Amino acid sequence: NLSIKELGAFITDLGESKFRIKQVSEWLWKKGVHEFSEMRNLPKSLIKKLEERSFIDKAIVTEELISKDGSRKYAFTSMDGKLVEGVLIPSRKRVTACISVQAGCNVKCKFCATGQLGLQRNLSKGEIFDQIYQLNQKSQDIFGSKLSNIVVMGMGEPFLNYSNVINALDMVSCDEGLGFSPQRITISTVGIIEGIDLLANHPRKYNLAISLHTAVESIRKQLIPIAVKNDLADLRKSLENYHEKTGSRITLEYILFDKLNDDEKHMKALAQFCKAFPSKINLIEYNSVPELPFVASSEDDTSKFQKFLEDKNMLVYLRKSKGSDIFAACGQLANKKM
Ligand code: SF4
Structure with missing residues (x-):
């Protein structure tokens, strides 16, 4: 550490x-x-x-699950027995690692399996680094190439464990560590303004993604309890400032839920929210979590949502999460077996 x-x-x-x-x-x-x-x-x-x-803080791989789409989920067990998950997601040209930064999470987003676990503890810098190191090794052994991208989108909210996450990523991206380009690392937050402001001033420029899921305040507060203290007006100001300081385009992650955030009111609110800074929008298909009541938007509603934004010349991508059959997809990580 x-x-x-x-x-x-x-x-x-x-x-x-x-x-x-x-x-x-x-x-x-x-x-x-x-x-x-x-x-x-x-x-x-x-x-x-x-x-x-001294001792070397480490995380040992204790289980591997392989999805029919080629993704692999690893259970890492810490020295004190805490379990977190990391995922390797291969595609035609690259291998992406999705990593965890907390054992559990206390943000308790309503749609997220990790949020139902509560927080056990933050991962240390050494544990986060070791997780990435091992996923990089596995990528080479299994897919024949090192990781091309790292996304901090697994278990936990990175900005509630800011210094350990940033110190680990700085080690991953420096010459004395893995020499990984910061431009290939994305940190995703549900919108913790204090963390966004800190990252805006950090010398190493990582990519920023916001798990937004709605730009309608009342619905956001229902879905993401921490939004009560980090409201949309302040979030927008913070993102404007982030763009001013870094010059970077900000990714907005938007899971489409049936009849909750996929109607015209939500399309308009999102388009309005994005006017303040250059953005890229990832529309994400919801992966069901058995004990949660949410349902994915229909294909028809998804297409309408996408077209509305594209017609406004916004940069929009439709993302299908991989690994849902092994509970490795977006929002599903909760130390579950098949
Ligand atoms: S979406 Fe992220 S911040 Fe929200 S509960 Fe899940 S892990 Fe925590």
């Missing part, structure tokens, strides 16, 4: 030479080892000191 600077201070404090810092750093963040004893170029005396004074 240390930064590179903190690791340097720690190794120096152990009375070791400077070149050991680089060696340990490479084993941790380039080679992803889980035990100090695997650091083969270190003397036994240093390994002993490291073992006595």
Whole structure:
């Protein structure tokens, strides 16, 4: 969980030479080892000191489920027995990893299986990094290529675990870590304004996605309880500011629910909301969660919604989530087996 600077201070404090810092750093963040004893170029005396004074935070893959569409869901178990899920989503040209940042989630969005679990705890920087490292390895082993994209859209709200998420992603994207381009990393939030404002000022430019699902205030407050404190007017201002600071287009995720957010009133509200900043809209097919009452919009209503926005020259994509047969699709992650 240390930064590179903190690791340097720690190794120096152990009375070791400077070149050991680089060696340990490479084993941790380039080679992803889980035990100090695997650091083969270190003397036994240093390994002993490291073992006595520290530990490597890790997440072990304890289960793999394979969808008929090729997606793979992994259960990661932490050292204290907490379970989170990460998903590999292959497509023709790329492999995307969807990662988790909290064990459970206390935002309790009404349509989301993770939200029904409540929050157990935040994942540490080391656990988030390790999850990405292992998914990257699996991508190479299974699909023959490294990850092309990372989306922080799994279990948990990233901006309620801001520093661990950002520190882990900074390590993934720096030269001492995996050297992954920040432009291929997307952080998705339900609209925590404080986090959006922090990200706007962060030196590394990650992509931002908002799980909006409606631009009608009363419905949003019903679907996403935290919207009471992060209302649409403030959210829009924060997104305008984010665009001004970063120059980036913002992705809006919009799950279409039958007779809840798919009528003309909602189309107009969304078009109006998007006027304030350049955006891309992902219309997402809802994946049912057995214990929840929501139903996906019909194909006809989905097409009408899409056409309305396209006719306004908005950038709109229709997304079908993968992995629904193994409960790995958007909104379904809840440590469930088939
Ligand atoms: S959608 Fe995200 S923020 Fe909402 S309950 Fe699910 S995991 Fe938490």
